[in-house]
Amino acid sequence: MPRAVTTKAIKKKSSGRDLAGEYDILKQPAPATPPKLTRLRIGIHTSTSGGVEKAIERAYRLGCNTLQIFSSSPRMWRASSPEMWQCNEVRRLSELYGIAPLVIHTSYLVNMCSKTPEFLDKSIVAFRGEVQRGLSLGAQYLVLHPGSFSGGTREEGLQCAVESISKSVDGLDLASSNFKILIENTAGAEYSLGGSFEQVAELVARLRPKVPVGACIDTCHTHVSGYDVVSENGLADTLKQLDNTIGLENVPVWHCNDAKADRGSKLDRHQHIGEGKIGIDSFRRLINSPMLAHAAFIAETPIDEPGDDLRNVDALKSLVH
Numbered sequence: 619m620p621r622a623v624t625t626k627a628i629k630k631k632s633s634g635r636d637l638a639g640e641y642d643i644l645k646q647p648a649p650a651t652p653p654k655l656t657r658l659r660i661g662i663h664t665s666t667s668g669g670v671e672k673a674i675e676r677a678y679r680l681g682c683n684t685l686q687i688f689s690s691s692p693r694m695w696r697a698s699s700p701e702m703w704q705c706n707e708v709r710r711l712s713e714l715y716g717i718a719p720l721v722i723h724t725s726y727l728v729n730m731c732s733k734t735p736e737f738l739d740k741s742i743v744a745f746r747g748e749v750q751r752g753l754s755l756g757a758q759y760l761v762l763h764p765g766s767f768s769g770g771t772r773e774e775g776l777q778c779a780v781e782s783i784s785k786s787v788d789g790l791d792l793a794s795s796n797f798k799i800l801i802e803n804t805a806g807a808e809y810s811l812g813g814s815f816e817q818v819a820e821l822v823a824r825l826r827p828k829v830p831v832g833a834c835i836d837t838c839h840t841h842v843s844g845y846d847v848v849s850e851n852g853l854a855d856t857l858k859q860l861d862n863t864i865g866l867e868n869v870p871v872w873h874c875n876d877a878k879a880d881r882g883s884k885l886d887r888h889q890h891i892g893e894g895k896i897g898i899d900s901f902r903r904l905i906n907s908p909m910l911a912h913a914a915f916i917a918e919t920p921i922d923e924p925g926d927d928l929r930n931v932d933a934l935k936s937l938v939h
């Protein structure tokens with residue numbers, strides 16, 4: 619489908635996911651009939667512009683039955699807690715529309731294995747806030763990038779991440795709220811923890827006695843960190859490796875992003891579903907895999923032009939057998 623690029627569309631590029639203004643799906647007429655869903659849980663990272671409860675309505679109108687949000691600005695240390703009425707509204711709308719799970723992505727600033735004490739302290743406080751907001755909103759999962767151990771060793775980083783995460787949730791009751799922290803695999807950049815399934819598995823294993831935990835696997839990160847998700851045999855082998863390390867049952871959320879960069883490049887650049895190096899057939903195989911029937915699939919694709927969010931959700935849904 620050709621995409622008309624207007625001046626306004628170009629202007630929107632700079633603001634990324636913050637879809638305020640006239641292109642916001644909430645500014646369009648409400649759908650007369652409920653959007654069609656598939657048998658799978660499919661969603662997208664959704665803007666909370668105007669209030670966290672607005673994200674649920676946006677996800678519904680985008681035809682999603684799951685979603686991911688930031689519960690505060692991902693680039694600011696200061697975070698305000700949602701009001702009680704907002705938490706109630708999030709729960710009410712999620713129930714009304716049958717939207718679950720609600721996934722929260724941790725702020726980009728948080729680094730649970732920072733070698734800088736001041737930064738680490740701030741990260742621990744911020745992460746505790748993330749967990750508290752997640753519990754208030756009735757979220758099921760909080761996704762966390764395991765962090766960067768620059769200035770130390772990988773083992774120190776791993777140990778620090780375990781201690782910092784445990785410290786952050788001290789005294790909070792995650793288990794009875796059915797709330798889990800999900801460690802996301804990363805693109806494998808130098809000093810970043812979690813660039814292989816083994817590393818994520820090790821962190822998950824060390825955290826398990828202290829906190830309810832699982833993993834979130836990102837298709838773009840998996841591809842650029844070197845795994846084969848493109849060929850049919852390669853994907854089967856990659857899923858086997860994932861099962862042997864983290865365990866597929868411990869991966870309730872997949873981030874579905876195509877990749878702009880080559881396999882093994884370690885460059886984390888997300889692309890629209892089917893328009894990158896991973897390709898549409900690989901996503902078809904992935905989301906229809908009976909081994910992943912329990913998982914939610916959530917896109918974190920770019921918004922280069924108005925409507926890209928809807929197009930990527932539709933692209934994933936069109937693949938469901």
Ligand SMILES: [Zn+2]
Nearest residue numbers: 802836873918
């Ligand atoms: Zn991701």
Ligand SMILES: [Zn+2]
Nearest residue numbers: 838839886888
């Ligand atoms: Zn990424």
